[in-house]
Amino acid sequence: MTAWIMSIVGVVVVGVLIDVLTPEGDSNKYVKGVYALIVVLVIASPIVKALRSETDFSKYFEDSFQTDSAFVDYVNGDRKDSDEEKIANSLKIRGYENATVVIFTSTSDIYEIDRVNVDITLCIQTKEECEQDVIKLVMSVTDCNEVRVYDNK
Numbered sequence: 001m002t003a004w005i006m007s008i009v010g011v012v013v014v015g016v017l018i019d020v021l022t023p024e025g026d027s028n029k030y031v032k033g034v035y036a037l038i039v040v041l042v043i044a045s046p047i048v049k050a051l052r053s054e055t056d057f058s059k060y061f062e063d064s065f066q067t068d069s070a071f072v073d074y075v076n077g078d079r080k081d082s083d084e085e086k087i088a089n090s091l092k093i094r095g096y097e098n099a100t101v102v103i104f105t106s107t108s109d110i111y112e113i114d115r116v117n118v119d120i121t122l123c124i125q126t127k128e129e130c131e132q133d134v135i136k137l138v139m140s141v142t143d144c145n146e147v148r149v150y151d152n153k
Helices: 002-021 026-052 069-093 127-141
Strands: 100-105 113-119 147-150
Touching (some): 002 026, 069 100, 069 127, 113 127, 127 147
Antiparallel strands (some): 100 113
């Protein structure tokens, strides 16, 4: 760290000398451009070293980050409600007016849909008439592979 600070100080001193010693004119702007490039490289050198090294940064941030479970649950619940509404609206457009959609998600903090249940008991159509259509529709709206269609008529 001290070597980096000393190199920055050295570059600043060299910059002052270059500014004093270079004559005015076209060559001055090229010299200052090269100098600016050198300053950027000297300042950025620790970043390059840090990216190339295999430093374990987790020891610096162990106690700093904690998951706010209540917020994660709220956001995931909001996404679940939004997805259920989106599926229900898509089904309504297709003619399944009274379909009930229930999404089951994983218990982890990451929002993943495990299963979607669609109850078409109150719809005019029977399960045999529309099961494949409902499954395709739900799978197109979500990335869920398990869709169950219920008809308790």
